Each structure stands twice: as structure tokens, then as C-alpha cells.
Amino acid sequence: EAGVAQSPRYKIIEKRQSVAFWCNPISGHATLYWYQQILGQGPKLLIQFQNNGVVDDSQLPKDRFSAERLKGVDSTLKIQPAKLEDSAVYLCASSWFGGADTQYFGPGTRLTVL
């Protein structure tokens, strides 16, 4: 069974630039999560999708972050414009149904904002 795929693995940008991350969940998983992990911290949920609908985006900085999950499969997370404090690892995870289901994590995208 293929795992959660993410790209790119690394990205370096200047502040005020835009960046986008891509995630392909495990086939058949209805729930997809984006987490932000700042150095020295645990991952923090940014947004949760159930199929192509948003379940929770309460911690997503909506003035600069956006995410979509077209057709309930792949997802993209965008930052526009980026700030220095956005430097972090962005982790994508998926699960069959959400709730207390086991989540499977991708390798993450490490973003550095200069």
C-alpha cells in the first residue's frame, strides 16, 4: 500500500513570496489533514477535510493561508504572502474516516522563509 505523498520535500523562499504544497493521501482515505510543525514544537492542525469539505480550519491563518481538496483526493496548501514565522515543516496526514481513526503521515515539506 502506497503511503501519503508530499511535494516538494524542501522549499526556500523570500518573505512576501507565495508557495504551494501538494499532498496525495492513501487511496480511499476520506479524511485529510494539514499540520504545521515549528522547530521544537509538536505538530499543530491547520485544516481537516472530510472528502472535499472542510471539517475544521479554526487554526488556519486565513488572511494568508488557503487549502483545497478537489474531488476529495489530492490537496494543496498555499501561503500568500509568506512571513518569516511560517518557516516550519508542513505535514499531511490521511485516515479512513477521521475521528479516532489511525492517521498516516507523509514525509513533510520543510519550508524556510528568508
Place this chain on the structure above:
Amino acid sequence: KQEVTQIPAALSVPEGENLVLNCSFTDSAIYNLQWFRQDPGKGLTSLLLIQSSQREQTSGRLNASLDKSSGRSTLYIAASQPGDSATYLCALNQAGTALIFGKGTTLSVSS
């Protein structure tokens, strides 16, 4: 609001030692508790998942316990090896939320 604390933040031990990592939480209304391993530059690997009705789970040299009443979980690693060096994260699953993580314990095992 649920808060998850992991102590210590970092730990260095010689190879062969048995060790315990600690996780505490403030709200006992959880579905399950999970221990993850994170290697540098990589994602999270689930090690053990304990349902709220369970007291412990074991996998190889790893044993995780859960005491909901006191808001604590421990991860016991027996006969540590250099390959165990990584960051270990504790995470909770509650109703209506995604996983809530602690900050992790970074373990270094020297040969």
C-alpha cells in the same frame, strides 16, 4: 482546553539502558493516546496506540501505559540501541478534534 506536556525535552543515555519517557495531559476525556517516532527530515511513524479503555500496549522492546485518571502515559524502551535515537511524540485523540501533540522528547542513545 487540552494541554499535552512531555518530560524530559531531551534525554541522552548509553546503549543498553532501559528508559522511560513521560507524557501528561489535562483533560481525561480522550478516545486514545498514540506514541509517534520522528526521525530528522522525515514524517511521523506510529509506534503504539492505546485506546481509552486499555491500560497498556506492547510492541517488541516498547511498552506504553495509560492512566486516564491521573492524566499520564509513559513509553518504556528496553535495552536501548543507537537506532532508537529520534524524537518521540505523544498525541491524543478527542471528540471533534484532530490529534493534539506534545512537544516531544529528543532521545540520543550513544554506543
